[in-house]
Amino acid sequence: MQVVACRRRNPRRLGRGGCQVHCDLKSYAKGTIRPASVKAAIESLAKQVACAEKSDSWRDFHGHDHVTASICGLLFVYNHDGEYEADFQKNLIGINPESLQLPRGSKETLHKSTSAT
Numbered sequence: 001m002q003v004v005a006c007r008r009r010n011p012r013r014l015g016r017g018g019c020q021v022h023c024d025l026k027s028y029a030k031g032t033i034r035p036a037s038v039k040a041a042i043e044s045l046a047k048q049v050a051c052a053e054k055s056d057s058w059r060d061f062h063g064h065d066h067v068t069a070s071i072c073g074l075l076f077v078y079n080h081d082g083e084y085e086a087d088f089q090k091n092l093i094g095i096n097p098e099s100l101q102l103p104r105g106s107k108e109t110l111h112k113s114t115s116a117t
Contacts, residue, residue, distance in 0.1 A: 019069060019070050019071070019072040020062060020063075020069045020070070020071050020072070021071075021072050021073070021074050022045070022048055022049055022052055022071055022072065022073050022074070023073075023074045023075075023076060024041065024044070024045045024048065024073070024074070024075050024076065025076045025078065026041050026075065026076070026077050026078065027078045027079075027080045028077065028078070028079060028080070028084075029079070029080060029081045029083075030079065030081055030083035030084045033077070033079060033084050033086075033088070033091065034091065035090070035091045035092075035093070035094050038077065038091040038092065038095075039091075039094060039095050041075055041077070042075055042095055042100070043100065043101070045073040045074075045075050046073060046100035046101050046102050047101055048073065049071050049072070049073040049102060050101050050102050052071045053070075053071050053102075
């Protein structure tokens with residue numbers, strides 16, 4: 001199981017509410033876990049987070065009164081056939097976190113967590 005998180009680091013934006021996590025689950029077979037597909041998924045998640053940050057309807061539906069929260073993204077990559085044995089980190093090499101389209105003033109970082117299933 002692979003988990004990749006796009007996390008913004010800007011303490012001034014966290015406020016009292018911390019971070020609301022916007023999750024995206026991608027299920028791939030061994031042959032489809034490639035740098036291009038992982039990069040596309042991360043870029044898509046970054047756009048979703050940026051859109052949620054600006055969306056009044058997202059805040060109305062997911063927000064809480066009197067809480068100022070930032071929105072973080074979590075990409076969960078699942079290998080559904082269980083046959084992927086390569087180094088997942090190599091799929092992240094070509095991704096420049098600074099190029100992700102997140103709101104201005106945010107610093108993006110990529111984190112990888114790996115656990116066997």
